[in-house]
Amino acid sequence: MPLQIIIGTQWGDEGKGRIVDWYAARGEYTARYNGGDNAGHTVTVGKQIFKLHLIPSGIIHPQMTAILGNGMVVNPQTLLEEMDMLRQAGVSVSSGRLRLSHAAHLITPAHQALDKALEGKRGTGQIGTTGRGIGPAYTDKAARRGLRVGDMLTPDFDARLGNHITEANRTLDMLGAPPLDPKPVCEIFLQSAAKLRPHIADTSLELHTALQNGKTVLAEGAQGTLLDIDLGTYPYVTSSSTTASGALIGLGLGLDAACNATVTGVVKAFQTRVGSGPFPTEVFDELGRRLRGSGEHPWDEYGTTTGRPRRVGWLDGVLLKYAVRVNGVSELAVTKLDILSGMECLQLCTAYRFNGQLLTELPLVPADLDHFEPVYDELPGWSGDISAARNVSDLPPAAIAYLDRLVSLTGIPVRLVSVGPEREQVVKY
Ligand code: IMP
Secondary structure, rough: OOOEEEOOOOOOOOOHHHHHHHOOOOOEEEEEEEOOOOOEEEEEOOOOOEOOOOOOHHHHOOOOEEEOOOOOEHHHHHHHHHHHHHHHOOOOOOOEEEEOOOOOEEEEEHHHHHHHHHHHHHHHHOOOOOOOOOOHHHHHOOOOOOOEHHHHHHOOOOHHHHHHHHHHHHHHHHOOOOOOOOHHHHHEEEEHHHHHHHEOOOOOOOOHHHHHHOOOOEEEEOOHHOOOOOOOOOOOOOOOOOOOOHHHHOOOOOOOHHHEEEEEEEEEEEEEEEOOOOOOOOOOOOHHHHHOOOOOOOOOOOOOOOOOOEEOOOOEHHHHHHHHHHHHEEEEEEEEEHHHOOEEEEEEEEEEEEEEEEEOOOOOOOOHHHEEEEEEEEEOOOOOOOOOOOOOHHHHHHHHHHHHHHHHHHHHOOOEOOOEOOOOOOEEE
């Protein structure tokens, strides 16, 4: 399994971090290929809870080398803070095991200020961004005026950063937002550059060489399929390629790397979404509160990055089939099955009704979802706690029937099922 790409099949927050952690017990490289610190990947190891925003989750395993790929947008300040957090938790972040692509783009305070100011102007059309500057950083990248990690090492970086802030100030002014003072921003960036310099590398070459030598690379997608800039519920999406193909571009790998790749599609046993946008199977009131949790546990449905309550709903099988198709998913990892325990019956959306027609595939693009009425299969629930299950035979028949329904719906095998937040709370299916 030389390249394994682990992606979210929904709107993010599927529990990719813990699935990466499971696979990372073996292998040599763990790599992020898209997004930035808008992501929030949680790994629970005993009493330690790691909340990672930028660094790939596999770093917690000592044999792993962690890569931040060229497809990412990196806020150096957040990266340094996250490195400190890991160091304090006893995880090595030496330059030998944490490598940062010279071609990844930088997120500056100007990008963050622009993100917030632009959201403010959108009024009722707000995307509900994380405010981390992701959209503006990718905008600069596409406009070919972005600042890259490798630029921090060049003698004219100071001047280029200053120009970038001055340009951004013009836009902030038009948006009615306060300007930034370039001097402290430049100073902080130069300090960060000095600290990050040993980590900056040609990560594309490093990963290519590793794969050529038979090493295993785990590519960890951030966000989820339905937030992909091209294939998601546009415009309510993030600004990067979250899907499996994004791993090749975002890590600088060729199509040969995809030949033997495994694509693990992580799917939460129900559906969640943060931010705005269509959500056909969304539920509210008592059922919504039941699925979301009270907020007192780290695994309740509140954003890891923003703390916002997530919208919740029944699992959408039509969207899952779509995610399987556009990612080329080869196996499924189902998370949070334990949260459904104790529910009398479960609804699984298998089609939409639209203009008197029954649709089992998306007819156009997911952006039209708002107009579709979900059609549900009703499945029996199960009572009792399944968090101690480690084998399929430990699961109640109704839980097995629910998982088998996902297999028959998608035609893809389920390989792993998580039944609790702890590292070992996994059933091999
Ligand atoms: P942005 O990525 O901050 O620009 O936000 C765009 C949309 O993606 C918003 O709806 C966010 O809530 C959502 N989003 C971004 N990152 C994540 C994530 O890691 N999990 C879930 N939703 C996310």
